[in-house]
Amino acid sequence: MPNTFFSTERSAIPLATKEYRGRFAPSPSGLLHFGSLIAALASYLDAKHHHGKWLVRIEDIDPPREKIGASQAILTTLEAFGLHWDEQVLYQSQQTQRYNQVLYDLATQKLTYHCQCTRAQIKADGGIYQGRCKTLNLPKQNNAIRLINHFGINQFNDLIQGSVTCDQALAQEDFILKRKDGLFAYQLAVVVDDIFQDINHVIRGCDLLEPTARQLSFFATLKQTPPQYGHIPVASSAQGFKLSKQNKAQAIDNNHPQPALIAALVFLGQATEKEMINASIEEIINWAIKHWQRDKIPKTTEIVIA
Ligand SMILES: [Zn+2]
Numbered sequence: 510m511p512n513t514f515f516s517t518e519r520s521a522i523p524l525a526t527k528e529y530r531g532r533f534a535p536s537p538s539g540l541l542h543f544g545s546l547i548a549a550l551a552s553y554l555d556a557k558h559h560h561g562k563w564l565v566r567i568e569d570i571d572p573p574r575e576k577i578g579a580s581q582a583i584l585t586t587l588e589a590f591g592l593h594w595d596e597q598v599l600y601q602s603q604q605t606q607r608y609n610q611v612l613y614d615l616a617t618q619k620l621t622y623h624c625q626c627t628r629a630q631i632k633a634d635g636g637i638y639q640g641r642c643k644t645l646n647l648p649k650q651n652n653a654i655r656l657i658n659h660f661g662i663n664q665f666n667d668l669i670q671g672s673v674t675c676d677q678a679l680a681q682e683d684f685i686l687k688r689k690d691g692l693f694a695y696q697l698a699v700v701v702d703d704i705f706q707d708i709n710h711v712i713r714g715c716d717l718l719e720p721t722a723r724q725l726s727f728f729a730t731l732k733q734t735p736p737q738y739g740h741i742p743v744a745s746s747a748q749g750f751k752l753s754k755q756n757k758a759q760a761i762d763n764n765h766p767q768p769a770l771i772a773a774l775v776f777l778g779q780a781t782e783k784e785m786i787n788a789s790i791e792e793i794i795n796w797a798i799k800h801w802q803r804d805k806i807p808k809t810t811e812i813v814i815a
Pocket residue numbers: 623624625626640641642643
């Protein structure tokens with residue numbers, strides 16, 4: 510196979526003068542809830558305020574966790590909230606060939622190895638993978654693929670949170686690119702797709718702060734320019750749980766989206782007006798694009814909501 514991925518010609522235009530390209534990338538493990546609406550809205554408004562493109566990518570690489578019909582339901586909700594995407598929706602389940610090509614290229618350059626370790630073994634080693642299988646030359650069958658992490662980046666400047674430092678041991682770990690069960694790992698898919706879609710701005714929740722360090726190391730391994738990242742606070746319930754599909758946070762109402770949309774703007778520290786509740790979704794969104802202020806987003810990783 511030719512080494513197509515690494516040799517892809519990148520534009521020589523500096524990032525600042527390139528068109529803004531952002532994205533929202535939900536996984537179809539459930540319906541869109543208030544927490545994911547905030548992430549969708551923030552990434553949309555930031556892109557549109559900067560006259561950019563906003564893409565949607567469905568991260569459906571984990572079939573066992575997928576809920577039937579969730580992809581379509583998520584897209585329907587985005588439309589109901591006036592969040593209309595540019596270009597075609599990208600489904601990660603259709604990117605298999607691309608992911609395998611990258612794994613092949615990395616293996617050719619001896620930047621990966623196979624690992625047989627179980628979760629229990631890694632836990633016994635202190636919870637951080639110590640490279641136990643690095644020199645064992647294990648076969649592909651029934652083993653995971655790990656990246657030889659030469660970069661171990663653990664610090665970056667976040668558009669919202671400022672300077673972020675992640676756990677160094679975790680950032681230096683040889684992380685998994687393909688799982689033992691044959692499923693592609695999130696880190697592989699997300700970076701390959703951000704490169705493929707030419708994404709240069711990623712606005713998402715603070716639950717993805719730590720993975721950002723790994724993604725930056727992976728971008729460096731692939732000799733590609735990473736996007737600029739901005740992490741918004743995650744919404745958690747009064748009980749201290751992150752609002753997510755797992756704890757069955759209330760689904761939002763497509764037929765009456767105004768209250769949730771206004772609540773999401775308030776959560777993001779944006780100005781709102783009383784009359785908004787009677788305005789159309791289009792009017793609210795257009796107003797919010799015009800008045801979007803990234804620096805008003807709270808610089809905290811979590812906000813407890815009622
Ligand atoms: Zn191992």
